[in-house]
Amino acid sequence: MSQPKKKRDYMLVMGVAFLVLLVLFAMFGPAVRSAQLRTPEKPALDAVYQVADGAKTVASPGGKFILGTDKIGRDVMARLAAGARVSLFVGILVQLISLSVGITVGMLGVFAPKWISTPLMRLTDAMFAFPDILLAILIIGVLGPGLLPVIVALAITAWPSLARLVKTQVATLKDREFVVASRATGASTVYLVIQHILPQLWGILLAVSMIEVAGTILAESALSFLGIGVQAPNPSWGSMINDARGDMSSHPILLLWPCLILSLTIFALNFVGDGVRAFLDKKGH
Amino acid sequence: MRVVKPILIRLLFGLLSLLFISFVTFIADEVTPGDAATVAAGDKATPAQVERLRESMGLSRPWPIRYVEYVDHAAHGDFGKSYYGVHEPVSATLSRTLPITAKIASLAIILASAIGIILGTIAGVFRNKWPDRSVLTLSTLGVTVPNFVLAPTLVYFFAIQLDRLPVNWDVNRVEREGQLMFVILPIAILAARPMALLTRLTRASMIDTLQQEFIRTATAKGVPPLRLIFKHALRNAILPVITAIGTSFGVLLTGSFIVESAFDVPGIGKATIEAIQRSDMPVIQACVFVTGAMFIFLNLIVDIINPILDPRIRESQI
Numbered sequence: 078m079s080q081p082k083k084k085r086d087y088m089l090v091m092g093v094a095f096l097v098l099l100v101l102f103a104m105f106g107p108a109v110r111s112a113q114l115r116t117p118e119k120p121a122l123d124a125v126y127q128v129a130d131g132a133k134t135v136a137s138p139g140g141k142f143i144l145g146t147d148k149i150g151r152d153v154m155a156r157l158a159a160g161a162r163v164s165l166f167v168g169i170l171v172q173l174i175s176l177s178v179g180i181t182v183g184m185l186g187v188f189a190p191k192w193i194s195t196p197l198m199r200l201t202d203a204m205f206a207f208p209d210i211l212l213a214i215l216i217i218g219v220l221g222p223g224l225l226p227v228i229v230a231l232a233i234t235a236w237p238s239l240a241r242l243v244k245t246q247v248a249t250l251k252d253r254e255f256v257v258a259s260r261a262t263g264a265s266t267v268y269l270v271i272q273h274i275l276p277q278l279w280g281i282l283l284a285v286s287m288i289e290v291a292g293t294i295l296a297e298s299a300l301s302f303l304g305i306g307v308q309a310p311n312p313s314w315g316s317m318i319n320d321a322r323g324d325m326s327s328h329p330i331l332l333l334w335p336c337l338i339l340s341l342t343i344f345a346l347n348f349v350g351d352g353v354r355a356f357l358d359k360k361g362h
Numbered sequence: 363m364r365v366v367k368p369i370l371i372r373l374l375f376g377l378l379s380l381l382f383i384s385f386v387t388f389i390a391d392e393v394t395p396g397d398a399a400t401v402a403a404g405d406k407a408t409p410a411q412v413e414r415l416r417e418s419m420g421l422s423r424p425w426p427i428r429y430v431e432y433v434d435h436a437a438h439g440d441f442g443k444s445y446y447g448v449h450e451p452v453s454a455t456l457s458r459t460l461p462i463t464a465k466i467a468s469l470a471i472i473l474a475s476a477i478g479i480i481l482g483t484i485a486g487v488f489r490n491k492w493p494d495r496s497v498l499t500l501s502t503l504g505v506t507v508p509n510f511v512l513a514p515t516l517v518y519f520f521a522i523q524l525d526r527l528p529v530n531w532d533v534n535r536v537e538r539e540g541q542l543m544f545v546i547l548p549i550a551i552l553a554a555r556p557m558a559l560l561t562r563l564t565r566a567s568m569i570d571t572l573q574q575e576f577i578r579t580a581t582a583k584g585v586p587p588l589r590l591i592f593k594h595a596l597r598n599a600i601l602p603v604i605t606a607i608g609t610s611f612g613v614l615l616t617g618s619f620i621v622e623s624a625f626d627v628p629g630i631g632k633a634t635i636e637a638i639q640r641s642d643m644p645v646i647q648a649c650v651f652v653t654g655a656m657f658i659f660l661n662l663i664v665d666i667i668n669p670i671l672d673p674r675i676r677e678s679q680i
Contacts, residue, residue: 203379203382206378206379206382206383206658207379207382207383207612207654207657207658208612208613208615208616208654208657209612209616210612210615210616210619211615211650211653211654211657212386214619214634214635214638214646214650215386215387215390215646215647215650216390217638218390218394218637218638218641218643218646218650219390219393219394221641222638222639295508298508298510299508299509299510299616299619299620302510302620302623303619303620303623303635304623304635304639305635305638305639315510318510318511318514319510321514322514322517322624325514325517325518325522326522329518329522332514332515332518336511336514336515339508339511340506340507340508340511343506343508344506347506
């Protein structure tokens, strides 16, 4: 979709700014909120899990509890920050695993001898035969609900699309003049990949990763919403949305915060991904 | 022959995909600690008793033999019995839950395709004018806002604020009043994302088609605009959209887990999640297998329809 250049740059900046704030919020949010809500009676309060002094069950925003408290009386802001930790941790970890597997498989698909590359690429194709969510659900069925099973399930379902992308990119790159020339001077395949091919790929991989991290964060939230991801009392945006549904008629505000922060994160990641891609397209021409 | 060969290839590919799913679900049970024998023996059984039971149930035979048996049973609709509760046969669970999921999913995909194609066509024809802009904004929202954010939001407005639609599936009320009121919100939420995807695709395809020479020729010959759009342009633009209907069914299945849990719809998605929460492997296996089979079947139909509709694909595959 072609958007005016100015608007896209603006969205890229907004996206990056939001993500920086989100990372800071995730890093310092729980500790800062705990420190702010500590009282002489509760000197070691952990605001994410424990109820602070003076808290009511389901308080409206404002006052000491900036965004209010949930139905047990825990500080919503601290739990949102801890949920941001989970989302960012899962998103980044899964993407790192998926990148390493995807790049390896994609490279092997081009450079490895046929008896390695053919079964690998067939396996990659087979992974597309049915929807990711089914495989993820089956894996969680095997491992049982929890954060680690979610990470394993999402990592196993994430790499095939990256492997395909890397393979098609490398297949065209390896016939370009600078690669052929390097090979003619006696460069080994490993040297070629590290020195000439990978540096060409980082840009597109960064753009795609932003979008895929958004997908992973959504999937983690969805699984936690379904009750088979992050387990109580640990917070996740998905499980916070699910918890808030129960009090929807009396306290719709509880639903607003996790929905809002999740949607903004997804928007921001997509803006940054599109922005990086647009920048690359411009450079390429 | 020209049409038959690609169809046979697709059928073979669909069969291979089915075998792959059956293998993956079989392996899932193999690597999970505990099996039907440990469950049947109960908590108090000694390891020796469990082993004897395993022997008599045929579970200690080598896995390839048991895999063939598993496929054979699955082909006859037999997925064993649930580990818990009254040990209901999984086939009974499926015949109770599958029809409602199939009904909601097929209505949602029909709704998504119909509205997606209409909106996409309008946007493509009025490119960069206000109808296009508003459709684009709407479809961007549809793609980015997740199901489990959309579901509570719509419930809040339509069921709680306006009090027009029921919040949750209520067995007694469904029997009294029929399913219609209860499936409106689930279908709307399920359809949202595929609808947005199909709208974008139809728009792009329509814009592409409208720039081609045969459209200019038809315009020059004086074909009336409406006839031009529907008879000439849409017929060509719709082909990639039909393929996408098959893949967006996967998106829709993902949503059905969420929607069924959110609205307590007693379908296969909810049954799967409940089975995971009590680690009921036979039910998980069967649900994943049947849902995957539905996905493969729909994509098979789409792959078979496409070459029949488009002579170019037919030619290229021979």
